[in-house]
Amino acid sequence: MAKATNHDVYFVPGLHRGLKVLEILGAAETPMSLSEIARAMGLSRSSAFRLVYTLRQMEFIREAEQANAFTLGARVLNLGFAYLNQQPIAEIARPILASLRDETGVSTHLSVLEGDDVLYLVSHQARSGYVSNMRTGTRTQAYASAIGWCLLGAKDDNTLAVFAQRQSWHPFTEHTPTDPDSLTARVKQARDDGFVISRGFREPGGSSVAVPVRNNSGAIIACVNLSGPDSGFDFDRMESFYLPKTQEAALHISRALGYQGS
Amino acid sequence: MAKATNHDVYFVPGLHRGLKVLEILGAAETPMSLSEIARAMGLSRSSAFRLVYTLRQMEFIREAEQANAFTLGARVLNLGFAYLNQQPIAEIARPILASLRDETGVSTHLSVLEGDDVLYLVSHQARSGYVSNMRTGTRTQAYASAIGWCLLGAKDDNTLAVFAQRQSWHPFTEHTPTDPDSLTARVKQARDDGFVISRGFREPGGSSVAVPVRNNSGAIIACVNLSGPDSGFDFDRMESFYLPKTQEAALHISRALGYQGS
DNA sequence: CTGGTGTGTTTTGCATATTAAACATCATTA
DNA sequence: TAATGATGTTTAATATGCAAAACACACCAG
Incomplete structure (x- = not known):
């Protein structure tokens, strides 16, 4: 049972959640720790870990001055302005x-x-x-x-x-x-x-x-x-x-x- | 063999590739079709299909006036400006x-x-x-x-x-x-x-x-x-x-x- | 020191995403 | 018309991402 939303067959959850992490970080006033992100997403820390790991490696997020806390990275700017320029x-x-x-x-x-x-x-x-x-x-x-x-x-x-x-x-x-x-x-x-x-x-x-x-x-x-x-x-x-x-x-x-x- | 890059165990490729699709669309001069995206990404069309499907459902991309061609959606703007505002x-x-x-x-x-x-x-x-x-x-x-x-x-x-x-x-x-x-x-x-x-x-x-x-x-x-x-x-x-x-x-x-x- | 609660990280069996290949359309061309 | 080549879509076997649980380390209180 459960099966919650029964997402479409073609949905790729990894992408969906990764983008959601970006949006959550975008809406956040201050840098967020891994655990905070996991909570805000309603995810296990282990899953959040993998998303954060990937995003950080891609430089879409970066660690803030305070260690173990993350903010949006400058690379998201490119996307926003690419849209505007189009x-x-x-x-x-x-x-x-x-x-x-x-x-x-x-x-x-x-x-x-x-x-x-x-x-x-x-x-x-x-x-x-x-x-x-x-x-x-x-x-x-x-x-x-x-x-x-x-x-x-x-x-x-x-x-x-x-x-x-x-x-x-x-x-x-x-x-x-x-x-x-x-x-x-x-x-x-x-x-x-x-x-x-x-x-x-x-x-x-x-x-x-x-x-x-x-x-x-x-x-x-x-x-x-x-x-x-x-x-x-x-x-x-x-x-x-x-x-x-x-x-x-x-x-x-x-x-x-x-x-x-x- | 192959095993190409041996990506880290924690890497979530779905996210990586989805973001790459966004960047490719951001760099593109004109809207791109599914096949063009697949080619630009070096992916099978079926994989590209799922990425595009997900991104479209999340409104990060949208179909252009010409059917079956995609552009960045307005939602990426939010990310870019969230970064700026931070x-x-x-x-x-x-x-x-x-x-x-x-x-x-x-x-x-x-x-x-x-x-x-x-x-x-x-x-x-x-x-x-x-x-x-x-x-x-x-x-x-x-x-x-x-x-x-x-x-x-x-x-x-x-x-x-x-x-x-x-x-x-x-x-x-x-x-x-x-x-x-x-x-x-x-x-x-x-x-x-x-x-x-x-x-x-x-x-x-x-x-x-x-x-x-x-x-x-x-x-x-x-x-x-x-x-x-x-x-x-x-x-x-x-x-x-x-x-x-x-x-x-x-x-x-x-x-x-x-x-x-x- | 001990127990508690919070981290971030690693593992592992299971569930699920992935992709090759098949399919269905639509053009174009012979 | 049939053949061709391009597209978007679906399927099914397999490769892979996922989260529960365990782990390691920190901090704090008593």
Whole structure:
């Protein structure tokens, strides 16, 4: 009996668990000992030993200063950046968003939908004041931010409904949608307008402008956004200045991807 | 017979090969089919099939638009950035190097020695003109650049000699050291001066200022550098302006790491 | 010193992953 | 159409990874 999950016949558990070790070490605040890893994985120490042994030999993990404790090694960086360099959109967007940051003075980002999350691919921090905690590689729940609504516009109504069903709603601020209906309303609004301007939706006191990026067939594949504290935005110029600048950048990127519209 | 490498008893090949698949996909220009992966790995298709199956199920790889071809998935990004976020020096240096970039107008970087390579941890591009190809995650040979000489100052003479022995010397420019002696001379010079100013050493027409970052015990653990095309640097002000600014930033970072000196 | 509890490491019988080989598709070519 | 060669997939015999248990060493408390 037992037989727990009955993993597919083709599954290679050694690989699965090794990658999980990497993720656990990635999430850890401090280096972990072999035993800690074994416990966190729900594995025997002997199995963990073999995984750690292999990973260390491959230099994907390394011992920390304190002996018998392990951290991620630099080799995982290569993987992460190999991924980034393979996303042509990131290459294209980087200089455009840098200019946008310089023109507007607030932080600029490019993000895509990855599963149910918003994933930040490019991020340029405002040159002064407030530092956003959104950096390349950051993930946030898509349902809870202007960027998310903008990106979710890519989904058709049915897919969107299914997406909404599986969310666990957490009210980040008083404006966060907390049920499928209010979310779909937001998304449809974003789709109709072609942009989202938000004020304190994701974080109290934080505002943002989001505009979709489209590919050659006109589908939404990414989202450009400005974000910053209310104090950094001149709210009166939101529609007259920040929005058009952002739209211009988004269009610039879309064109570079073969988008024919305007 | 055969028995090829007689891998250690504790080695788990499934993990080893899975990670190798990720690296191969990371290095690939375009998505790869199952068979291509198998060939690149020197494996049977059936084995590659199981690795790909597992990686795909874990979302470390995904099928490209073209069916039956695979690319890295977004989940590898998490690993890479988890590593970065675990390097406190990167967190500390980021805003300092952003200011340095803004004050000097040229690109700024923080790098560490990783094995025999220089690894860039933080990178802020100049806001105009020339865009350097050194970004976070980039690796370069340590022996061939000002940053490298600066970082190699951390090694004692014996270790440095051993390091020098195993390099394969490639003359990137006419100034690149091509033998152990000229390298060690460079490194000792850097150690004595406490900085390196270079002109066209790594790339023709590219200049750079590099200053070491020290930890609480005074050891060199990283290196701050400015880099840009000669046209971006005002060479007359190299020692009067760029160098002191860089030293100031490096000291700032060193202090934040507990360095007591000056 | 003794017993206890924590390590990391090694062993070994059993369960399971692995791969050669067969199979099923799909193109292309004769 | 049949032959060919490439692909992705499945199978089954065998090679191998796995975890329980034993081991060795450390640390700490009494």
